[in-house]
Amino acid sequence: MPQPPSWWADFAAHLATQRHPLYAADVIADTARLLLTTTAISPSDLLTRARQDSPQLVGALTDFFRAHGRLIPPDDLADTKAAVRRERRIEAAPAPLRPEVWGFAHSLLAQREQARQLGLRPNQLKTIEIRLDTVRDLAIHLHARGHTSWASVSTAHLEAFLAKNPARRASWLAGLRQFFSYAHRTQAVLHDPTGSVTAAQHRGFHGPTLTLSEQQALYRRWSTNLDTHPHEAFIGLAALLHAATSTELRLLTSSEIDTVRHAVQFPGRAVAIPLDPATWTALQRCQEHRGQLRSNNPHLLVTRLTRTTRGPAGAAHIRDSLAPVGLLPRILRSTRLLTLADELDIKVLTASLGMSYAGVAHYIPDTSPTSRT
Numbered sequence: 001m002p003q004p005p006s007w008w009a010d011f012a013a014h015l016a017t018q019r020h021p022l023y024a025a026d027v028i029a030d031t032a033r034l035l036l037t038t039t040a041i042s043p044s045d046l047l048t049r050a051r052q053d054s055p056q057l058v059g060a061l062t063d064f065f066r067a068h069g070r071l072i073p074p075d076d077l078a079d080t081k082a083a084v085r086r087e088r089r090i091e092a093a094p095a096p097l098r099p100e101v102w103g104f105a106h107s108l109l110a111q112r113e114q115a116r117q118l119g120l121r122p123n124q125l126k127t128i129e130i131r132l133d134t135v136r137d138l139a140i141h142l143h144a145r146g147h148t149s150w151a152s153v154s155t156a157h158l159e160a161f162l163a164k165n166p167a168r169r170a171s172w173l174a175g176l177r178q179f180f181s182y183a184h185r186t187q188a189v190l191h192d193p194t195g196s197v198t199a200a201q202h203r204g205f206h207g208p209t210l211t212l213s214e215q216q217a218l219y220r221r222w223s224t225n226l227d228t229h230p231h232e233a234f235i236g237l238a239a240l241l242h243a244a245t246s247t248e249l250r251l252l253t254s255s256e257i258d259t260v261r262h263a264v265q266f267p268g269r270a271v272a273i274p275l276d277p278a279t280w281t282a283l284q285r286c287q288e289h290r291g292q293l294r295s296n297n298p299h300l301l302v303t304r305l306t307r308t309t310r311g312p313a314g315a316a317h318i319r320d321s322l323a324p325v326g327l328l329p330r331i332l333r334s335t336r337l338l339t340l341a342d343e344l345d346i347k348v349l350t351a352s353l354g355m356s357y358a359g360v361a362h363y364i365p366d367t368s369p370t371s372r373t
Helices: 008-018 021-036 043-053 055-067 077-092 095-117 125-143 155-162 166-185 212-224 230-242 246-251 277-292 315-321 329-343 346-353 357-361
Strands: none
Touching (some): 021 043, 077 095, 095 166, 125 166, 230 246, 246 315, 329 346
């Protein structure tokens, strides 16, 4: 190249340490050809050209530019992805019933923005998607039975739909109440058919948990058996002893680990949590595993897929790590939360775990099961 870009030497060094030599050589050659045939100067312009002419370079270039602070992801990236997901749900609704679904989605977004402006707690984007899932499924159910207008929907039709999945009746009904309230305001329906529909609400937590003997067996496996994968041991102990969520485990980085106090501050929590010796040992094994992968990824849990990037491991990795013991992370966390909710003041628990009052209250049962520790 007559005049290589200022980042060229850093790019070559990055590939040499993060990629296989043969792959790195191909990327260097293809990137040089792309630079010779384009006037793109900035990283974003070069990536745009790469997507058009050399899509095989997009991954390597994106990883390098982000690792060296030359490419900042847009602030609204999460909102953009959520908008795409909402659009898919709306388009899945049958055409005759789709306009009201579209209007309902925009109504939920308007409520979210209004709550944000007033300093209230807005609905999460995931909650909006769950509501749209329910309305989309109802629209498909109704259209298959000849309905082309929401005005013809009766209570009997809703009861038939809710009977398809009794376990989710309460959740579905909550979404339908919101939708038909909106439809009544906009005069899409003359009356709200959800008015006389009820769903029994079981207060307190009723999900699966572990007995004391099961917890002890898992603790021995993860604290004494060094043949287990470091990720399995740390994920299991952090969830079982410290009620860590999958998101907290995925997003935990080196900067949030206090090596002096043997503590970590999980993302979203206001205070650092001192770790017990077994969990701290498992954390150190994860750091050693990351060192063996020769990765610059700042996250604690690094996989072979993320070792050449700076992104977190996927949620599936957290779940798959516990596959050898046949458990989901949420079962371990729920077991611990039941114990903490019974032993600690609810204000202390909300402050230490970064949970809402309602979220903690869900785990306060009427009676104490024998399986608690």
